Amino acid sequence: MKGAWERSKKKIQNDYDYTESYPSLEAVLADDQVDLVVVNTPIDTHFEYAKKVLEAGKHAIVEKAFTNTAEEAKELHLLAKSRGVYLFVFQNRRYDSDFKTTQKVLEMDKLGELVEATISYDFFVPNVRGDVHTEHPKSGGEYNNRGSHITDQAVKLFGIPDAVLADFTALRKDSPVEDYFLATLIYPDKRVKLRATDISLEHEYGYVFHGRNGSYLQDRTDIQEDRLIAGAIPSREDWVNHKDHKDGKLSYLEDGDKITEFIKSEEGNYFEYFDAVYQTIINNAPSPVSGWDGYRTMTVMDAVRRSAEEGKIIHISYEDIEK
Template sequence: MQKIKTALLSYGMSGKVFHAPFLEFHSGFELLGSWERSKKLIQKDYPNVKSYATLEDVLVSDTQLIIVNTPVETHFEYAKKALLAGKHVVVEKAFTTTAAEAKELDVLATEKGVKLAVFQNRRWDSDLRTVKQVLLDGLLGDIIEAEFHFDRYNPLLSPKQHKETANSGAGILKDLGPHLIDQTVYLFGFPQAVYADIRKTREDSLVDDWFDILLYYPEFRVRLKASFFVREANPAYTIHGKKGSFLKPRGDVQEDDLKLGKKPNLDTWGTEPLEKEGLLHTEIDGKMVRRKIPTLQGNYYVFFDEVYQSITNDKEEPVSGQDGLRVMKIIEAAIQSSAQKKVINL
């Protein structure tokens, strides 16, 4: 099996939790190491890999794939340098800070003949996989409205400075927003218009930490919300159609398991507890049905496998640069809408 030599651009939480375990598990990748600026940690977990002192050291190495998992405001600069060096690239969310940057990276990847993917891993959450299946099965009829939440209760500012200083990549809209927006476009396509309200709610916060975004589709609406002041969680996914409704709490276990040091597998990985099953209330074959729906397994391994297939067999990326551009267009429209207090046509 062809090995793709891969390097990370940081080995903080995202490198340690979301990337390295899957690169190690997938037989098609060879993790060469990570760029580490101050703390040298990767060799404690992976003794045979390198700790690169500079980005240039990574770029001149025999690395074939570079994962840009640094703060958002650096994504464009680092991804562009990697693409210019002829490397395949995976970029964390938010893809970039502007739609113009996203478009430039997408065009550059095409010109250089390399693959560019955006790490929208939550397409492979157990929650979203189940929601998608309910929609594919037509259990709700024509959709009237949907509401997606990514809420938590955490009024304290993050100790990570890049998350709390006023920079072009900070704020909840570019942190949790890309997840919800990408999932919506993945399920329903690109919307016609956007209306948004974006706020700062935590004491002394310099960045946005609350949003309410309404996406306009021809026959239905989708509302996306995120907040740091939700003690009692709403359903993560609420969808109402002309035949019925589906409500699903957030239940994907992958992030928590990865933080505990558990290793991914292809059998039981991403299996939610039964109490997190979603509630379906609808009409099937003329009969009213109200029951729990078994949750499908989630597995971020699929993203990495599809990246592997895209590079080795010239398949389409699992989440393309064009996908990333669409998300950035919606984010920019949301910022404009909130500032001007009006609907923005896309």
């Protein structure tokens, strides 16, 4: 790490004394030693800052939600391609232990044809805090925050749906943005529900998948964010003790009998994301989460927001710009 442009508090050198605190984004982009810039600012600034980074010929990682609209996402993706640089979206939740475990269970093919899935991401934050990232109209509410993660996971697993039906509301007093959402992604052969609430002292299962031959229930078990907030230093080893995670429950039919297995959590580690970014930049390996992936997710998110606003099913018009 070379340094950071700190827009408010200047504190990077307290933890990393070898780094530089830049006075502006322009100063970062003028530094020839900087190859990759991470845009981790309120969502409404992502497009503006990421565009400047790409135009300066630097690679970029952009926090979620990637942009405010799919059109902005498409523009950034095409700009990166035209400048010959890499654009990544920071969808770190693909590297959570619970999501990795759920992917493994789907690959086991014991559920049969999947017909219904629910991905939940509940919190208990009963009072508005004034957080600029999650409680400000310009950056959106919980759908842009946690919803961007689980929309990305759904698109990663199942692709772009044909249509969506969504409901947003604010359940907390004086909340300026939605703190509850339920979005149903409509596929020809299945329904995928994405939901979250800030009023959840007891959380729903993170993943509930039903197939014609079985079901899988998985709690949210990943504690990497909790460990980071507590000041832990990440490593490539199992730094969060996944052995203590609650097992997932897989039930399925085999020769007419119901079988139940408890599935140990996979090891989640965000280092895998950054290692993949390095391999993409240095060795042209496949991107872990590309601007193209971000555009696909934002296409669905646009439709979900529109459905919540208009109170009706929205059919998705999708431009496959990678053809």
